[in-house]
Amino acid sequence: AQSVAQPEDQVNVAEGNPLTVKCTYSVSGNPYLFWYVQYPNRGLQFLLKYITGDNLVKGSYGFEAEFNKSQTSFHLKKPSALVSDSALYFCAVFKDSGAGSYQLTFGKGTKLSVIP
Amino acid sequence: GAVVSQHPSWVICKSGTSVKIECRSLDFQATTMFWYRQFPKQSLMLMATSNEGSKATYEQGVEKDKFLINHASLTLSTLTVTSAHPEDSSFYICSARDQARGIYNEQFFGPGTRLTVL
Helix, strand or coil: CCEEECCCCEEEEECCCCEEECCEEECCCCCCEEEEEECCCCCEEEEEEECCCCCEEECHHHCEEEEECCCCEEEEEECCCCHHHCEEEEEEEEEEEECCEEEEEECCCEEEEEEC | CCCEEEECCEEEECCCCCEEEEEEECCCCEEEEEEEEECCCCCEEEEEEEECCCCCEECCCCCCCCEEEEEEECCEEEEEECCCCHHHCEEEEEEEEEHHHCCCCCEEECCCEEEEEC
C-alpha cells in the first residue's frame, strides 16, 4: 500500500532560519511524491513534486525537497523561513486505485509556525 | 496555474435539509475530480473519485446515498449532502486533475466549503 508519514505534528522555527518539514514514504514500485501547503480556511496549494530525475526538487515560494531513496524520505526544506510560511504542510503520494485511476494519499499534516 | 473554484465558500443549514456544493475547473478540462473532507486540525480524507459521465467511486465507509456526487461535464462536479446532520459539519474540498498534463500531474484544489449544520 502507498502511504506517507509526517512524524511531526508541529514545527517551530525562527524567522530567517532554515526550516525542514519531514516526510517518509512507503510505496511499492516507483514513488510519486508531492508537497502541498494549506493556509487557514483555504484549499491546498501545490508546492512541488518528485516523479523522476534529480533528487533535489525545487518548487514554489523558495521551497525545495530532497528525495532520498535509501532513507525513503522526501523532506521539505527552505533556506530562510518567513513568517508568511506559517501554514499546514501536507506530504502526499500517488496511489494507483485500479483501472488506470490515480489518487493522492495524504500524510496527517505538519503545522509550521515561523516566529518573528 | 490551473484554477478550481468552489461554491459556496460557507454554508449554514438546518438539520434535515440538503446542501449542494459545486466544484468547477475554470481553465482546464477535468476528467477526474476528487472530493475530500477535512476535520479540524486533521488531514484530508478522500470521500470519492468522480469521473465525467460515469458513477462516482466512493471510499470505504462513505455513504453514497448520503453524499451524492454528479460529474456531468468536464468542468463541473457537484456534491450534495442529503438530509444533513450536525455530524456532517466539516470542511469539504474538491480537487481536479488536468488530464492533458498526464497521469502523474498534480491535482489542483478548490478553496474549500465550510458546512455547518445546526
